[in-house]
Amino acid sequence: MSTATPIRDQALSVTAASLESVSKIYGAFAALRNVTAAFPAGSSTVILGENGAGKSTLLRTVAGLISPTRGRATAFGDLPLRQRHRIAYMSHSTMLYDELTAMENLSYFATLHRGEGCACVGSPEMALRAVGLDPALPRPVGQYSQGMRQRASLARVLQTDPELLLLDEPFSNLDVSSAGHLVDLLADFRTWPVPGGGRRTLILTTHQASLAEPLADRTLIMRQGQVIDLVTGSHG
């Protein structure tokens, strides 16, 4: 693991994640069809597309949670699950225990991330504050409002200080001001230094393209399981 550092340092234009003609077939239905895409390290990609286009499936494939039916998905040139200490993924559901408070949830996951090549974990308190939640809130997550859950879920991924951050509709259910705040936070996140060198990569899906615009180095447009367009251009 430590031997990889110098290589990463030199090749800043290396791809953080890539899909090579990936298809994902459920029964007789193809959720992803022959998708080829590369996400350069340091880039920030917004994936747009209508409902059921396969955005979430793509993200989950990059995260390694789904293995492609055909093709190959890699992260940092490796199987995504093997690089999982450098990746964080946020989905539609909270991925938190309903019965625990946000703070308890976050400290638990933080502990799981400590050691194992990434000692670089942010603190749960800071993450919660960053998304605008009170760390001392005694309510369990199950009693949060929808937007508060979304924030807690975000804090979970941010605290692990990932190099590759995958966000599935982070703005849905957030009120307008917090969504704006979140965009700033993510823009800031991209500038955080990575301990071993290298740059932070961001991939997110959303239906509120206008909100995500400041983040969109690259915009990927999907339809019916295929990538139909890739718009590159800083800040659209």
Next chain:
Amino acid sequence: MSTATPIRDQALSVTAASLESVSKIYGAFAALRNVTAAFPAGSSTVILGENGAGKSTLLRTVAGLISPTRGRATAFGDLPLRQRHRIAYMSHSTMLYDELTAMENLSYFATLHRGEGCACVGSPEMALRAVGLDPALPRPVGQYSQGMRQRASLARVLQTDPELLLLDEPFSNLDVSSAGHLVDLLADFRTWPVPGGGRRTLILTTHQASLAEPLADRTLIMRQGQVIDLVTGSHG
């Protein structure tokens, strides 16, 4: 029920739902504080507010799913649950069985609504088509994408042809074109004739105020469990 028709006919300005100094207290936390609001029949109200402001709690109180700690909530001048055949409520979660297909789910709920004073139930197929889902889709709802779930959930409430429609963030997770389509659908919905006379009332919460603007006869703004502003004005 049939005797009520002439009265309803005359008093079109009657309130479809009202809250009289309603408070809802969870433990030591007040989710609603002394809220008084009336929703005239035929009106369409958009509720705005930041996360955790109490929007969902307000909707659930109007639906009768929560009984207020203090104060009184009525729908059509009665306990909401007693008028439940005239009310439909859509929440953050789908309120559908994951293992059944959308069509199975909808026919099931349609059957539960038949008889009981409202023979006027739309068909599940039509409702699914209206929200842009294919009724013949063999996948169970648990395998839908997030946006498709949202649509199925919408179809469930639309098919029951309610007089008072309560929608909790109907646009979240919908792609842009479907969201626009939904606004048209809801605008259309308001003009559907009610069999016994009377007019359709709509209350919805959202964080995408711009989307909901065409629907907003009245805008209610909440903060920390209170209604802090009520803007009346047709089409903002």
Next chain:
Amino acid sequence: MARSSTLRNFAWLWLAATVAVLVVGFRQAIFVAPMEETMGNLQRIFYYHLAHAILGLVFPYVNLAASLAFLYWRRRDPLKALSADALAVASAEITVLFVGITLATGMLWGKPAWGIWWTWDARLTTELLLWLLYVSYLLLRRFSPSGQTAVLSAVLAIFAAIDVPIIYMSIHWWRTQHPAPVFGSDGGGIDPAMVPAVLWNLAGWAMWGIFLIAFRFALERRRQLAEQEAALLALEASLETPQ
């Protein structure tokens, strides 16, 4: 204010009367009543045992009545419903207490009388079931979500009250192959000299039970009021936060 002080005076009077009756009952049971031939002085535990056993069968019905009243008033008059609920808790707890004492005195008696603490006799089993039933009622109250406690437990109270006679009926013929050690329903053969002791104790413990229920009821009412107060305070405090 005046009303509450008369109530308090009345409570003190009642307590004094209860103690007096219990003292008489104690004298009757220990010194006056004749000694039983086969069991000797041990038998005197009977007066306490019987009083508690009988009262333990009566209080469940107080609980039932309160629960029904609660369900009736729930929507119509929430304030009355709250006090009905308080009475329901009070009577359930006292039921558990009295039935528990019956079990304990019975076991204390059974050890010297039969040589064992416990046997699965019909009478003992029914009493144990009765106790379990009301313990489960109290557990439900502890475990149920805060807003629903009263309704759910009122529903359970109805079930429990129906179960009480069923328990007694169904176990009537149970295990006839196994000689029942407790003198059962044919127990008409009490020495007339024992009757005053039985009656005094019964009266005394009944008054004591009623006092306990009233006391517990008052406590529960106070807790309910305090809870409302706290909620109100929370509401007002949060209203004052600048925003």
Next chain:
Amino acid sequence: MRYLSFVLTHLRKDLRLEWRSRDSINGMLFFVLLMVVVFSIAFDPAGYPSTTRQISGGVLWVGLLFASMTALNQSWTREQRNQVLEAQRMAPSPASALFVGKALANMIFVLVVEAVLAPIFVVFFNLHVLGNAWLLAAILPLGTWALVVNGTFFAALGLRARNRELLLPLILLPLSLPAVLMMVQATTGVLTAELDPIYLRSWITQLACYDIIYTTICILLFETVLNAE
């Protein structure tokens, strides 16, 4: 009848859900089978046929009691998952129809388990029914219904409680012990043929009465429980 058609709708839905996932039935089967095996290992039925006959009524019902309790706990969680229960509360059909439908569905599951279990039970325990075996055809359904109707009701009652899984046995067991007693006695009576037919009949009649009384109360009170808040 409109009410009946609502009940059928609910029943059909529950059966379909179970068919899709087969949660409850398989869980129950596993448990009951394991229990039969444990007892037959523990107890050597071939060695002591008459004792076997005496305990087998108890074994059968304890197994069914515990197995159905696990299944009953499951049966409402499904409704709670996506807050479908709130949709049910908002539906204008009578709440008790939902209850009856679910109780019937659970009844069917447990009956299926019984149907599978019965022959296995006979083989493993080397049973010869000495009494009138046909009476079992009355006792089994009556006893099962007694378990299921109360179980379904109290599973719903504990639905929103903090410790649902634990609460159900806590409430259900004391309440249904008389019924368990009746069915064990009646079953053992039939198996051993040692019980006077008059007593046997009275156990069965009592069981039937128990069923009728509790079914009525459950139906009457279900709406209160569903909307308790």
Next chain:
Amino acid sequence: MRYLSFVLTHLRKDLRLEWRSRDSINGMLFFVLLMVVVFSIAFDPAGYPSTTRQISGGVLWVGLLFASMTALNQSWTREQRNQVLEAQRMAPSPASALFVGKALANMIFVLVVEAVLAPIFVVFFNLHVLGNAWLLAAILPLGTWALVVNGTFFAALGLRARNRELLLPLILLPLSLPAVLMMVQATTGVLTAELDPIYLRSWITQLACYDIIYTTICILLFETVLNAE
């Protein structure tokens, strides 16, 4: 050791969840008491004291089986609820630590039940342990661990399989039968003192071997199972 600290983290989380959801030991105590009452009503220990001793090994294990099934059923569904399992898969800590933590949590739960159950069981069933009672202190934990470790593993295996409930009984039943056989034989042997101590020792040794073998396999294979798709 790093691995151990991960196991502890998982264990602590599971215990805390358990504590939150069934927060009182009182409930458990009552539960055990009820179980004993049910058994004694179903099996009539007063009537047949020697039979009681013979079946009590089986009764004990059936009770524990039920308790552990309740625990196991819950333990993974909680992880699945908000797809927390995916967060677990993405976490860089070793997957088997999650498994060990959860198995330990389940074990603790069942052991608490056992600790309460044992004395109550003895009093109510009027048992006199005729053999060497201390051996029970070895048999009970070994047998419990055998139930729990396989149960936890297969519950996880079945988690995402389409017909998991069919899978679970089919796999778990034959796998755990030998263990059940060993623990019931050993327990009954101790209670009745009818078994030759040499046999008894060999049952216990076998049980220990079974535990070791299955624990190893489970730990080795867990990561594969968790990421199987």
